[in-house]
């Protein structure tokens with residue numbers, strides 16, 4: 534009798550699983566960390582930078598927080614959510630020391646071309662050659678999904694960098710983008726009103742990028758209220774602190790972003806709309822240099838290694854492979870078609886990347 538019940542439960546679970554896969558119930562949270570290196574993701578704090586007074590004010594504090602004997606301990610100290618929970622439930626691609634490679638296909642190796650590739654599924658080196666605020670001639674998957682009956686009004690994007698309304702072509706696409714120093718504007722809850730106030734009162738160190746906590750909480754509040762099926766959150770601090778040459782702030786920001794992503798994940802797992810139906814895909818728009826040492830601050834076509842990136846995936850039906858330790862070559866133009874497939878959408882011709890089977 535007990536066996537029969539177990540069998541029945543397994544059969545029902547299988548049916549529900551198929552149902553969840555095929556009925557277009559899958560929700561996607563796409564996240565990027567601007568210019569966060571694969572080196573820190575897989576080996577934690579860099580031995581040549583963490584005690585270097587050119588880049589760090591308080592080396593003792595920083596070492597207490599993030600220095601450990603082995604790379605495995607260091608990465609876990611830096612990114613406890615990634616290397617604790619995500620390693621168990623998902624996939625972490627891009628450890629080049631193990632042969633797992635993820636690369637950009639664009640040859641620019643800076644932000645607009647990187648985000649264009651991630652969001653459209655194709656590099657466009659002929660037209661996307663600067664970070665200028667020009668409306669993207671290409672169509673992102675956010676726009677494609679927003680143009681379907683299932684996706685209409687169910688897409689939203691949040692970015693710390695003020696160029697996102699152009700990358701996503703907010704005007705043409707109709708996808709709402711809250712980026713840069715924009716406030717939340719529609720049927721505001723108390724938390725959003727407070728965020729709007731704080732955003733005025735906590736100056737950003739930069740002219741074009743806000744602090745990530747604002748982007749994060751605007752996104753989270755919107756998810757609670759509107760339940761978009763496709764959400765894009767772009768955190769930006771890591772790139773700007775690196776350009777500033779501030780390794781201390783770069784590490785602290787990466788550590789904080791790991792906790793922010795954990796918070797988004799935990800929200801989705803206690804919300805009926807998202808629970809057990811949501812896939813997270815996380816990546817970066819470009820790498821940075823390593824040699825000469827000062828090139829850790831930079832990226833672009835002339836910086837060796839800045840085309841090397843990484844990808845993390847977890848959530849509904851994503852195989853728990855952990856850290857990928859076999860030879861593989863993935864490209865950033867594969868994320869958009871992967872997401873379209875998960876959403877049950879056709880992969881159109883303009884897309885050059887092949888979907889990844891997660």
Ligand SMILES: [Zn+2]
Pocket residue numbers: 568643644772773776832
């Ligand atoms: Zn940059």
